[in-house]
Amino acid sequence: MAVPPPLDKLDPTEVWKPWKPSAAEPWDRKWAAHLYRRAAFGASSAELSLAVKNGYTETLDLLLKGQPKAAEMVSTLNDVGRVAATRDADGTQLRGWWLYCMLQGGHPLREKMSLFWHNHFATSIVKVRDPDLMFRQNVLFREHALGTFGPLLQAATRDGAMLLWLDSNSNVKGKANENYARELMELFSLGVGNYAEKDVREAARAFTGWHTDGIGFRFNEAQHDDGDKTVLGKTGAWKGDDVVKIALEQPACARFLVRKLYSFFVSEIDPPAALLEPLCASFRKSEYDVASLVKTMLASRHFYSDHAFRTRIKSPVEFALGAVLATYRRYDESDPHSRPLAHQSLIRWLTGMGQTLFAPPNVKGWPGGRTWLNTATVLERNNFAAALVSGVVWLPPAEQQAFVVSSDLPPPKALDPARVLEEQKATKPEDVVSALLDQYAPGGVRVEAREKLVAFVADERPTGLLLARRAREAAHAILTMPECQLA
Amino acid sequence: MFSRRQFLTHSLRGSSLVALGAVVPEFVAQTARAAAPGKDTILVVVEMTGGNDGINTVIPYADDLYHKARPTLRQTKQQVVVLNDNVGLHSGMQALKPMWEAGNLSVIQGVGYPNPDRSHFEAMDIWHAADPTRKSKTGWLGRASGSMKNRDGGVPILHVGPGKAPLAAAGAEGSGAVSVGEQNAFKLELGNGDRKDARRKLLEEVSAPAKTAGSGEDNPLSFVQRRQVQTLTAVENLRELLEGPNAIRGFGGGLQQKFQLIAGLIARGFGTRIFYVSLEGFDTHAEQGPTHQQLLTQLATGISEFFRELKDTGNDDRVRVMTFSEFGRRVNENGSRGTDHGAASCMLLAGTGMKGKVVGKHPSLSDLDTDNDLKYHTDFRRVYATLLDNWLECDSKSVLGAKWDHIKDLAVR
Numbered sequence: 039m040a041v042p043p044p045l046d047k048l049d050p051t052e053v054w055k056p057w058k059p060s061a062a063e064p065w066d067r068k069w070a071a072h073l074y075r076r077a078a079f080g081a082s083s084a085e086l087s088l089a090v091k092n093g094y095t096e097t098l099d100l101l102l103k104g105q106p107k108a109a110e111m112v113s114t115l116n117d118v119g120r121v122a123a124t125r126d127a128d129g130t131q132l133r134g135w136w137l138y139c140m141l142q143g144g145h146p147l148r149e150k151m152s153l154f155w156h157n158h159f160a161t162s163i164v165k166v167r168d169p170d171l172m173f174r175q176n177v178l179f180r181e182h183a184l185g186t187f188g189p190l191l192q193a194a195t196r197d198g199a200m201l202l203w204l205d206s207n208s209n210v211k212g213k214a215n216e217n218y219a220r221e222l223m224e225l226f227s228l229g230v231g232n233y234a235e236k237d238v239r240e241a242a243r244a245f246t247g248w249h250t251d252g253i254g255f256r257f258n259e260a261q262h263d264d265g266d267k268t269v270l271g272k273t274g275a276w277k278g279d280d281v282v283k284i285a286l287e288q289p290a291c292a293r294f295l296v297r298k299l300y301s302f303f304v305s306e307i308d309p310p311a312a313l314l315e316p317l318c319a320s321f322r323k324s325e326y327d328v329a330s331l332v333k334t335m336l337a338s339r340h341f342y343s344d345h346a347f348r349t350r351i352k353s354p355v356e357f358a359l360g361a362v363l364a365t366y367r368r369y370d371e372s373d374p375h376s377r378p379l380a381h382q383s384l385i386r387w388l389t390g391m392g393q394t395l396f397a398p399p400n401v402k403g404w405p406g407g408r409t410w411l412n413t414a415t416v417l418e419r420n421n422f423a424a425a426l427v428s429g430v431v432w433l434p435p436a437e438q439q440a441f442v443v444s445s446d447l448p449p450p451k452a453l454d455p456a457r458v459l460e461e462q463k464a465t466k467p468e469d470v471v472s473a474l475l476d477q478y479a480p481g482g483v484r485v486e487a488r489e490k491l492v493a494f495v496a497d498e499r500p501t502g503l504l505l506a507r508r509a510r511e512a513a514h515a516i517l518t519m520p521e522c523q524l525a
Numbered sequence: 526m527f528s529r530r531q532f533l534t535h536s537l538r539g540s541s542l543v544a545l546g547a548v549v550p551e552f553v554a555q556t557a558r559a560a561a562p563g564k565d566t567i568l569v570v571v572e573m574t575g576g577n578d579g580i581n582t583v584i585p586y587a588d589d590l591y592h593k594a595r596p597t598l599r600q601t602k603q604q605v606v607v608l609n610d611n612v613g614l615h616s617g618m619q620a621l622k623p624m625w626e627a628g629n630l631s632v633i634q635g636v637g638y639p640n641p642d643r644s645h646f647e648a649m650d651i652w653h654a655a656d657p658t659r660k661s662k663t664g665w666l667g668r669a670s671g672s673m674k675n676r677d678g679g680v681p682i683l684h685v686g687p688g689k690a691p692l693a694a695a696g697a698e699g700s701g702a703v704s705v706g707e708q709n710a711f712k713l714e715l716g717n718g719d720r721k722d723a724r725r726k727l728l729e730e731v732s733a734p735a736k737t738a739g740s741g742e743d744n745p746l747s748f749v750q751r752r753q754v755q756t757l758t759a760v761e762n763l764r765e766l767l768e769g770p771n772a773i774r775g776f777g778g779g780l781q782q783k784f785q786l787i788a789g790l791i792a793r794g795f796g797t798r799i800f801y802v803s804l805e806g807f808d809t810h811a812e813q814g815p816t817h818q819q820l821l822t823q824l825a826t827g828i829s830e831f832f833r834e835l836k837d838t839g840n841d842d843r844v845r846v847m848t849f850s851e852f853g854r855r856v857n858e859n860g861s862r863g864t865d866h867g868a869a870s871c872m873l874l875a876g877t878g879m880k881g882k883v884v885g886k887h888p889s890l891s892d893l894d895t896d897n898d899l900k901y902h903t904d905f906r907r908v909y910a911t912l913l914d915n916w917l918e919c920d921s922k923s924v925l926g927a928k929w930d931h932i933k934d935l936a937v938r
Binding site (some may be wrong): 306405413417428483484512514515516518521 | 671675714724730749755795
């Protein structure tokens with residue numbers, strides 16, 4: 039493929055125009071998988087086949103809107119989550135529930151945006167210490183996931199977990215605590231450089247008395263400083279909501295969010311400001327309509343180009359769920375092969391890879407990108423892959439097992455990477471590798487790596503159960519490859 | 526300093542990474558680049574578990590009150606390693622004498638915090654979390670690792686010893702703190718049976734950078750590729766140190782073996798910037814003399830041998846060793862020739878090229894706190910802050926939650 043022009047040579051109006059598949063660049067598994075990695079958490083092989091069959095427009099539409107009953111399912115999902123939040127104090131059940139929503143909630147893009155907001159308004163259960171408050175905040179993110187940013191920012195500013203997290207109760211008249219005011223500007227709306235220290239101090243006064251009763255927002259009038267404040271050039275007897283409004287009026291707000299969403303959906307290679315300008319303009323004009331911004335990005339020519347293809351490092355959630363989705367087959371419940379996914383089994387692996395849901399490292403969230411990968415987290419990814427292909431991931435921890443399960447036993451069919459050999463009737467090493475790559479690395483891998491895989495599968499010509507086992511070993515290796523760490 | 530050739534021979538000998546046939550030259554070169562010892566500074570924290578008797582570690586030998594308070598445990602000027610006219614190191618720490626004379630050792634006296642806790646568990650948490658209110662569920666090193674530059678991309682914190690990682694390391698990003706003890710947790714999972722070598726080889730091959738790949742390439746794919754190769758190399762390095770023909774014997778036992786392992790990892794460019802080890806047994810309520818002597822000898826020998834090994838590989842000037850204990854012990858010895866739980870104590874900081882000195886005065890043995898224990902004059906968080914800002918180069922304020930004054934006399938560089 040020809041080397042594309044550098045980012046600063048691209049025409050900012052052209053790149054955001056809708057992409058149209060062509061004979062030279064058709065809608066195929068490569069681009070379908072690309073879209074599913076970004077707009078969802080990956081896809082099964084069957085989903086990708088369906089996506090290619092249904093065509094680009096229909097697939098994009100399905101991802102943007104979710105399954106037909108996705109909206110109706112939300113209240114059921116939330117009912118389950120509410121109960122999960124009461125089951126323990128450390129949030130394990132809650133994490134398992136959210137993973138369920140991501141994998142099987144019918145609207146992966148909504149969950150992905152919820153994850154984006156969780157990282158944007160990064161709040162940790164480590165300090166909040168109440169799974170129910172974390173659950174409520176999560177419901178908030180889901181509700182506003184693809185809504186407009188203004189109401190979300192207002193709601194997050196009154197969220198119980200957030201108020202605890204940023205010490206709102208210690209923000210009192212005459213002795214302002216700047217914590218929320220600062221993060222509102224620095225991390226939630228404008229970014230460093232777009233406000234002055236004085237704005238933070240004045241805004242903090244507007245947030246005095248902005249308290250919580252331990253569950254939700256409670257305005258403590260007696261502790262509110264009702265004097266005039268000057269925030270970002272505007273003077274008045276502002277309260278918290280007013281400061282949020284003022285922040286939303288700043289041109290920096292759209293720039294800040296568009297850049298962050300670009301990095302989340304399109305590419306982690308820093309774009310020049312000019313490239314994002316058309317998106318900022320329409321985002322502002324739409325009064326921060328997130329769904330329409332995300333749609334523009336995911337439907338753009340730029341998105342289906344080398345500037346976007348495999349230019350993000352998968353977060354642990356993306357890596358693990360992607361691998362699970364590629365492996366798992368959801369059989370009909372009446373089928374003897376049907377197996378439910380044990381979502382909670384994934385949590386300890388995610389922690390090892392550096393992403394414990396509901397517990398981001400600090401208010402800046404997970405720094406992401408290249409920081410996801412160090413020798414400890416890469417090793418964890420390798421070992422997760424090994425445990426996934428052998429099915430060990432799904433076994434209860436050794437101390438809870440009634441009897442020792444040998445890891446040499448093949449995993450149940452629904453969770454077996456080697457199922458693909460049977461489904462595709464692959465017996466020749468080349469075919470086995472093709473089938474596995476199609477499943478785990480759609481879009482292809484480096485030729486030399488592929489050759490090594492074929493040689494590995496061909497060694498001593500295994501057949502039957504031995505071939506299936508060899509295929510699992512090859513699947514492990516594929517999941518450790520650089521291509522599989524990239525979204 | 527190792528030459529590159531020596532380094533390669535050293536780090537790749539015995540590893541299956543050398544058995545890659547045609548791929549070797551460029552692959553090995555890239556591996557070396559990925560794993561070559563960087564210039565990141567390193568901190569090794571030594572926990573002296575049980576409450577070290579600070580008064581008999583940095584000894585106020587010239588103070589009559591000391592000799593009165595410690596009739597059986599006292600040491601004289603002739604016994605101690607004299608540091609200045611007032612204090613000297615316990616006789617068990619002779620091994621540190623050359624480091625002291627070379628200016629490579631500092632002792633910090635009178636370290637503590639307000640309203641000291643005398644419970645092992647609670648006091649230890651306070652030092653680990655750097656939070657006397659004990660509200661924090663994360664550790665100071667864990668928090669630091671998140672805001673530190675880690676150019677080599679290694680395991681952020683490596684805890685060398687049995688059991689799980691300490692609270693100090695909690696909150697580290699990524700897998701954060703990895704513990705290696707008798708049960709090495711830093712292992713590549715390759716299933717059971719005889720397929721391990723073939724599988725390991727495949728993993729190396731499918732991530733090996735292309736023979737033609739330029740070294741300056743920095744697209745996401747080459748970056749990830751480098752990290753994967755580096756990880757496999759690190760696993761091999763550790764495996765060789767623990768299981769290879771020249772495996773470090775008795776590892777998991779003595780402090781010196783733990784230090785040896787750390788020195789080996791640093792030499793091989795493991796990329797970790799914070800190491801954590803413990804030396805246990807300082808809770809000397811009875812017959813303290815011989816036990817304390819033996820522990821301090823282990824500590825002093827461990828540190829001096831560690832720096833000797835680091836010097837051999839040219840890494841001594843980028844490593845600092847800091848010691849701490851959860852509390853010191855009471856001024857007066859008890860009736861069992863031992864000492865009971867006290868408060869303020871001393872810390873040691875060792876490293877090449879840091880203008881070592883005695884920092885701060887020994888706390889008075891007569892002007893005591895309300896519990897009749899030594900008064901601290903230096904909050905331990907000032908030591909942390911000095912190391913965080915000046916050595917690990919990360920913002921101490923964000924790690925400790927407040928800005929602490931640096932200790933002016935404590936040169937860490």
